[in-house]
Amino acid sequence: MADVKKIATRAAYGEFLVEEGAKRPELVVMSADLSGSNKTDGFEKAYPERFVEAGISEQDMYAEAAGLALSGKVVCASSFAMFVAGRAYEIIRNSIGYTGANVKICATHGGITVGEDGASHQTFEDLALMREIPGMTVINPADAVSTKALLGEVVDTYGPAYVRLGRSNVPVIYDENETFEVGKAKTLREGSDVTIIATGIMVADALAAAESLAADGIEARVIDMHTIKPLDKEAVIKAASETGAIVTAEEHSVLGGLGGAVAEVVVQSCPVKMAMVGQKDCFGESGKPAALLEKYGMTAADIVAVVKSVK
Amino acid sequence: MKERNYQELKETARKVRMNALRAIHQANSGHPGGSFSVTDILVALYFDEMNIDPKNPKMEDRDKLVLSKGHAVPALYAVLGERGYFDVEEMMTLRQVGSHFQGHPNMNKCPGIEMSTGSLGQGFSVAVGMAIANKMDKKDGFVYAVTGDGELQEGIIWEAALSAANHKLDNFIAIVDWNGLQIDGNVDDVKKVTPIDEKFASFGFNTIMADGHDFESLFSAIDEAKANKGTGKPTVIVAKTHKGQGVSFMTDQAGWHGKAPNDEQFEAAMKELGGEK
Numbered sequence: 120m121a122d123v124k125k126i127a128t129r130a131a132y133g134e135f136l137v138e139e140g141a142k143r144p145e146l147v148v149m150s151a152d153l154s155g156s157n158k159t160d161g162f163e164k165a166y167p168e169r170f171v172e173a174g175i176s177e178q179d180m181y182a183e184a185a186g187l188a189l190s191g192k193v194v195c196a197s198s199f200a201m202f203v204a205g206r207a208y209e210i211i212r213n214s215i216g217y218t219g220a221n222v223k224i225c226a227t228h229g230g231i232t233v234g235e236d237g238a239s240h241q242t243f244e245d246l247a248l249m250r251e252i253p254g255m256t257v258i259n260p261a262d263a264v265s266t267k268a269l270l271g272e273v274v275d276t277y278g279p280a281y282v283r284l285g286r287s288n289v290p291v292i293y294d295e296n297e298t299f300e301v302g303k304a305k306t307l308r309e310g311s312d313v314t315i316i317a318t319g320i321m322v323a324d325a326l327a328a329a330e331s332l333a334a335d336g337i338e339a340r341v342i343d344m345h346t347i348k349p350l351d352k353e354a355v356i357k358a359a360s361e362t363g364a365i366v367t368a369e370e371h372s373v374l375g376g377l378g379g380a381v382a383e384v385v386v387q388s389c390p391v392k393m394a395m396v397g398q399k400d401c402f403g404e405s406g407k408p409a410a411l412l413e414k415y416g417m418t419a420a421d422i423v424a425v426v427k428s429v430k
Numbered sequence: 431m432k433e434r435n436y437q438e439l440k441e442t443a444r445k446v447r448m449n450a451l452r453a454i455h456q457a458n459s460g461h462p463g464g465s466f467s468v469t470d471i472l473v474a475l476y477f478d479e480m481n482i483d484p485k486n487p488k489m490e491d492r493d494k495l496v497l498s499k500g501h502a503v504p505a506l507y508a509v510l511g512e513r514g515y516f517d518v519e520e521m522m523t524l525r526q527v528g529s530h531f532q533g534h535p536n537m538n539k540c541p542g543i544e545m546s547t548g549s550l551g552q553g554f555s556v557a558v559g560m561a562i563a564n565k566m567d568k569k570d571g572f573v574y575a576v577t578g579d580g581e582l583q584e585g586i587i588w589e590a591a592l593s594a595a596n597h598k599l600d601n602f603i604a605i606v607d608w609n610g611l612q613i614d615g616n617v618d619d620v621k622k623v624t625p626i627d628e629k630f631a632s633f634g635f636n637t638i639m640a641d642g643h644d645f646e647s648l649f650s651a652i653d654e655a656k657a658n659k660g661t662g663k664p665t666v667i668v669a670k671t672h673k674g675q676g677v678s679f680m681t682d683q684a685g686w687h688g689k690a691p692n693d694e695q696f697e698a699a700m701k702e703l704g705g706e707k
Contacts, residue, residue, distance in 0.1 A: 147566070171562060174596070179589035182552045186559020189537075189545065190567070210586070213549045214556055218537055 125288035128320075129227040131263035132284050133158025135270045136195060140166045143274065147187050149173055149196035151180045156286075157197035157227045177207045181222070185214040188221040193274055199233070200226035200283055204245035215279045216252040223273055224249075224281045229259070230370035231398065231415055232287040232320065237405035243398040246318075247375030249281040250348040256280040256301060257348040259369075259377075261322035264293040265305075265345055272301045283319065285370075287408045290323045292343075304351035310340035313426050314358035314365050318344045318377045321368040321396070321417065328368075328422035337430060347377055352384045359389040364429045366394050368422050370412075373397040392429045396422050432649075434478065439645050442512055443473045447676045448703045449511065449518055450504035455696045457525035460533065463686040464578060465505035467609040467642065467671035468497075472509045474648040475574060479656075484514035487541045493571045494560055496545040498553025499578040499607060500534040501688065507531055507540070515542040551584030553577070554604065558590045561602040561664075572656065575604045580612030582623045588633070591664075595634030598662040603655045604635075606666060607642060609673040611684040630666040642669030677702055 140146050140162050149171045154160040163170040171187070173180035177198050184196040197203075203211070203226040215222045226245060233240045250257045258273065258280065260266040266284065273280045292307070299305070307322070308329050317325035322343045329339040340362050342354055358365055365385060367378040378395035385393055398415055412418050446469050454460035472495075476482065480493040497506050504524060511518030523529035530539040534548025544560075547553040557575035564571050581587065594602050606626055614620050623629070627637040636658045640651035648669065655665040673687070674680025677699040691699055 147563075168566065171597075173593065174589075176586075176589035176593070178586045179555045179558075179593055182555030182586060182590065183559030183562065183593060186545075186556040186561075187563045188559075189556070190560050190563030192563055192566075209549060210552055210555075213546070214552050218546045 123290040125290055126263035127286060127288050128260055128263060128266040128284040129158045129286060131266040132225055132227070132270065133161045135267045136162040137165050139274060140169065143193060145191060145193050146274070147171060147192040147194045149180050149184055149194060151175055151177050151198040151202070153198055159197050177202045178210045181207045181210045181224070182214045184222045185218060185220040189218065193221055193223070195223045195225050197225045197227060199240060200229035200245045201240050201242040204248045205242060208248055212252050216255055219254055219278055221277050222279055224279070225284060226281065227284045228286045229283040230285065230319070231403045231411045231417065232285055232370065232408040234286065234408040234411060235405050238402040241403040243372035245283060246347050246369070246371050246377065247379065250380060254278060255348065256346070258301065258346050259283040259319040260345050261319060261343050262289055262292045264291055264295050264297055265299055268297065268299040269301060269345060272299065276301065285320055289320045292323055292326070299345065302346045302349040302351055304354040305343040305345065306340065306354070307343055308339070308341040310338035311362055312338045313430055314340040314342060314362045315368060315422060315426065316342045316344050316355065316358065316365060316377065316381055317368040318347060319370050321370055324419040324422055325368050327419035328426065331419065331423050332426055337426065339426060344377055347380055350380050350384060352388070355381055355384045356388050359385050359391045364392045366396060366422060366426050366429060368396040370417055371397050372400060374400055394425045394429045396425050434645070434649065436645050439473055439477060442477055443470050444703055446473060446505060446508040446512055448700060449508040449521065451691070451696065451699055451703070453504050453507065453521050453524035453531070454690050456522055458690045459525050460504055460690055461501040461688045462680060462691070463611070463673040463683070464499060464502040464607065464609065466675045466677065466680065467673045468499065468502045468576060468607045469505045469675070470643050470645065471576065471605055471607060471648060471669055472505055474645055474652060476509050476513050478649065479652045481571065484542065487515060491569050491571050493574065494544045495574040495576060496547065496553040496557040497535060498547055498551065498557070498575050499581055500547030500553065503535045506535065510542040550581045551586040555586050555590035558594050558599065558602060561594070561599040562597055564601055565597065565599065572601050572603055577604065577606055579606055579608045579610060579623055579626060580617045580620070582606065582626065583621045591630065591633040591635065594664040599664045600659045600661050602664040604664065604666040606668045607671050608668050609671045611673045611682065611687065613684065613687050615684055626668045627666070634663060636661060636663050636665040638665065638667045640667050640669045642671035643675055
């Protein structure tokens with residue numbers, strides 16, 4: 120994949136906001152002193168009257184976002200995933216989730232690929248926390264194309280949503296005309312021996328893993344589970360019944376995120392052997408993103424090894 | 431000066447306290463102390479100051495009130511019922527399974543409730559967001575946030591206070607129901623919040639002191655707060671109140687924060703609230 124174009128999903132988010140801002144006068148964007156990092160600065164320049172700077176106050180930002188949304192705005196409010204899902208959790212739960220406010224919680228810098236900033240800034244808990252909130256849509260796009268397409272769906276649909284975006288450049292997987300539906304998984308590769316269900320930046324690794332497995336005679340189905348909630352149960356059950364084994368892959372804790380969500384379906388509807396690739400119930404550390412992914416076991420090679428363990 | 435019928439307002443407040451207490455008594459659960467301290471503030475707003483339409487609760491350009499101290503919602507339900515948002519008898523299902531009248535306000539279940547609150551501090555910040563939206567849309571409505579004084583111990587209040595000043599929200603009026611008591615005792619013993627007005631002043635607010643049980647004082651304060659529109663500064667009204675106001679054995683007693691009266695206490699309280707009528 121040497122020549123593959125690489126774009127960070129946060130950059131795609133920034134482009135989306137500027138484009139959507141032109142079409143949607145009720146779109147308001149918020150940031151908590153991170154507009155450059157969150158890529159909300161493009162919107163800020165284009166539509167300063169619809170940009171609300173919250174300062175270093177994530178809790179206040181999400182409560183204000185609820186107030187703006189309940190006044191008829193569509194609000195995209197951003198900070199680092201750690202300070203969104205972690206610090207502002209209860210505000211999101213009570214003021215956005217419980218009210219059903221039309222706030223799109225667009226959290227950048229999710230997972231370990233935050234890199235050098237280290238453990239205080241690397242969240243592996245956000246998908247789990249957010250999917251616990253009734254009515255919350257939870258999305259973790261794999262690349263720039265799906266980020267923009269899914270964000271389009273998300274702002275078109277009334278209600279709270281959490282969109283996890285990344286800091287680092289990641290390969291563009293999809294053709295730019297590809298269409299996406301929230302809650303409908305994408306099968307990227309057919310296979311009958313095992314299914315790799317991946318989300319976010321691990322989708323590209325899942326595809327690379329499937330290539331490598333094919334060379335060893337294992338045909339792996341690869342699914343991009345961009346929507347963690349509502350989960351595409353049908354795709355999971357089909358994968359379980361047709362391929363007999365499932366490996367999940369996420370840049371998130373193996374506790375409660377994609378792996379947990381898939382396991383809940385599998386165990387209740389079609390029990391098959393499962394294994395999970397992700398952060399193993401430990402904190403991260405500073406380092407280059409690629410080195411961290413390798414150290415903490417979230418690479419294509421790790422997926423290959425785990426697939427072989429269940430086959 | 432606007433003509434006001436103070437006798438009628440007092441009568442309304444008396445009914446509100448009685449209905450709030452009836453609801454709490456039937457539920458055998460709820461918060462009489464803070465409901466009674468905030469009653470007169472809510473009556474002054476909903477029966478005089480606020481631009482609202484009970485027949486059209488979602489009216490454009492209306493004034494909005496967020497009861498950030500959500501536990502005092504029996505008083506708000508009773509005010510909304512008295513004002514005609516719904517039949518006040520409906521609130522006698524308070525805190526029962528299936529009721530629209532939740533223990534803390536739910537905006538999706540009860541007309542006239544602008545925001546679901548209960549987790550302290552958040553309502554204040556949500557109200558700031560509403561005031562920002564009104565400014566963006568050039569809407570005339572004021573946004574009121576009613577908080578307790580113990581609630582000021584929540585950090586989000588001060589984050590939002592910075593925002594309100596920073597965004598020059600002269601359409602935002604915070605009212606502190608300063609009853610001086612919280613569950614564990616005197617607010618200033620538990621975690622000192624006074625001087626409340628000076629704190630808000632240093633955050634960039636216009637500040638007004640009021641007697642939260644005197645309609646003349648409340649109207650003077652609210653009128654002044656509204657007149658601050660154009661100053662580019664938010665306003666806080668620090669309204670001195672008494673927890674449990676209206677029932678002598680509940681007055682200024684922290685123990686009546688979140689406790690329902692037994693039958694005997696209920697009868698005595700209703701008798702006292704019934705007064706000479």
